[in-house]
Amino acid sequence: MASIAFLGRGGQGIVFAATITAETLFNLGYYVAQLQSYGAEVRGGSVLAHIVYDNKTIENPFIEQYDLAIVLHEAGLKRWIKHLEKSKTIIVDKDLVKTRMDNMVTAPIIENVAREKLSGSENIVAVGIAMQLLLGREAIAVAKSILEKRSSPEKNIKALELGTTIALNLGINMA
Amino acid sequence: MARRMLLSGNEAIVYGALDAGCRFYAGYPITPSSEIMHLMAKEMPRVGGVFIQAEDELAAINMVIGASWGGLKSMTATSGPGLSLMQEGIGYAVMTETPLVIVDVMRTGPATGQATKPAQGDLMQARWGRHGDQYLVVLAAQDPQEAYDLVIEAFNIAEELRTPVILLIDEFIGHGREVVVVGKDVVIKNRRLPPPSGEWMPFDSEDPRQASPMPLLGKGYYVLVTGSTHNEYGYRDVHSFETHYRLVKRIKEKIIGNLDKMPKPIVLGKPDDAETAIVCFGSVCRSAREAFYKLRERGFRMVFVRLRTLWPLDYDHLSRILDNVEAVIVPELSLGQLIHDVREAVDTSTRVIGVNKVGGGLPIYPSEIIKVVKEACRK
Known part of the structure; x- marks a missing residue:
């Protein structure tokens, strides 16, 4: 069983990132459980969405640590700090997340999103990072086919590719 | 299809x-x-x-x-x-x-x-x-x-x-x-x-x-x-x-x-052999079942009961399952409601202990149930 968590601030599309990831994993043939926690506000507040996947039925999706967590904003981090402390690898945006822990790796996510004019698609960049690190090109191809059927496909596919580039530059081997 | x-x-x-x-x-x-x-x-x-x-x-x-x-x-x-x-x-x-x-x-x-x-x-x-x-x-x-x-x-x-x-x-x-x-x-x-x-x-x-x-x-x-x-x-x-x-x-x-x-309850473990039971309903049962398996691996004599019908409740059946246990753990995402049914199904010498957590979008984790079972078994 493996797990991925996306954390951030309301409005960053954290739940959508988990949704695309869960659909990608489902289309790859995995059993998947996706859970999320967010507030009533449309913008702001802490958001966590995580996915557990396995080759067999998921017995219990209520986990206390993640194999990979990607944090796009400090707001998403504080509430789940105990989970993150126990997690294996955490990738945080180098600008929007100030906290640092031993298991953290910084990545220039928002900086690259701004440079490539992909504002609003940082969540899909995070999907690209997660899929590249955990499952490689096959998962990226499946994620692309899912994004092609959603709104703003060109922008989101560029964001997905940006995520794979960032992941490769991190020099982490998780597969 | x-x-x-x-x-x-x-x-x-x-x-x-x-x-x-x-x-x-x-x-x-x-x-x-x-x-x-x-x-x-x-x-x-x-x-x-x-x-x-x-x-x-x-x-x-x-x-x-x-x-x-x-x-x-x-x-x-x-x-x-x-x-x-x-x-x-x-x-x-x-x-x-x-x-x-x-x-x-x-x-x-x-x-x-x-x-x-x-x-x-x-x-x-x-x-x-x-x-x-x-x-x-x-x-x-x-x-x-x-x-x-x-x-x-x-x-x-x-x-x-x-x-x-x-x-x-x-x-x-x-x-x-x-x-x-x-x-x-x-x-x-x-x-x-x-x-x-x-x-x-x-x-x-x-x-x-x-x-x-x-x-x-x-x-x-x-x-x-x-x-x-x-x-x-x-x-x-x-x-x-x-x-x-x-x-x-x-x-x-x-x-x-x-x-x-x-719909019948899902019962795991052997009621006759069990010292401790977990009784639950709904999503919390998934953490409870993981806790049950982990505790059983460590030698705890457990029975797990997941209720799918909450009313009418088959008190006689529940009583028979819980007849030999010394403690029943009831995890709930509330301050405790099912626990009253469990108390009704067991005799007064059986300890009934709630694991209660509600608010903030937090589940009850297996580790929290395991901790309570261990404490219950020490007494």
Whole structure:
């Protein structure tokens, strides 16, 4: 069983990132459980969405640590700090997340999103990072086919590719 | 044909209801149940059914009652505050023996509470929320697959026993997405209609476990439906002891006497050998089951009981399972409601210990249950 968590601030599309990831994993043939926690506000507040996947039925999706967590904003981090402390690898945006822990790796996510004019698609960049690190090109191809059927496909596919580039530059081997 | 889909519990409920033959939905949006309404609005016209967004929950439940008397399998969905508003209508449905299904996607309460956060605090409201002597059926699912399966069961029980059935899930299940197999070969039960000729009574039955045949409005039957005390033909009788006692007792017997028709509890481990038990319902059972397996691996003598029918509750069966244990752990996403049932099922020497956590969107983790079991076993 493996797990991925996306954390951030309301409005960053954290739940959508988990949704695309869960659909990608489902289309790859995995059993998947996706859970999320967010507030009533449309913008702001802490958001966590995580996915557990396995080759067999998921017995219990209520986990206390993640194999990979990607944090796009400090707001998403504080509430789940105990989970993150126990997690294996955490990738945080180098600008929007100030906290640092031993298991953290910084990545220039928002900086690259701004440079490539992909504002609003940082969540899909995070999907690209997660899929590249955990499952490689096959998962990226499946994620692309899912994004092609959603709104703003060109922008989101560029964001997905940006995520794979960032992941490769991190020099982490998780597969 | 069976197919594998990635669905939220709310979505699974819609597909289950439609597979069960539901053809009328009325509801009012409320987090975390609204996706049921959204998908019903999309899917119901495709199967030739009727979808109505009501002006409020009071209207919704009464529309569902009316549609059921019109002959359609009918349902609504809501969350705790909406269920509170529906109680008067649900009581009317109990008294008039109207088959219908209500899905409650539980969130924290009381009052508005935390709309987006899961809880299990509606158990007592679902079971006892109405005034008077009233009995209905309450089921609980643990994940999206079981939400699909049990909503079909809920319709079958509602139609067979002419009763409202409440299906409880929580926000974790409603919004959580998992792989669900839909379109399986399932048994679908339909309500018993009056015979074409001969004597029949719409509100009585020689066998108290069997529902009376149900005449439908607009189909040529003479139909009297009232929430006031009524005799076997539906005529009001608001004076006689005999009529009232016979009516409410029959409705009670119809529910309590049909325990064998209700979804059975899932029992893991050997009750005869167990020192400690875990009893739970709903999503929390998934953490509890992991805790059970881990504890058993470490040598703890455990039994695990997951209740799928919360009312009528088979106290005798539960008592037999818990007969030998010294402690029962009851994890709940509330301050403790099921724990009262467990206390009723065991003798006073058995320790009954709640693991209670509610609010903030936090589940009860296996580690928290394991800790309590270990402490209980040290004493």
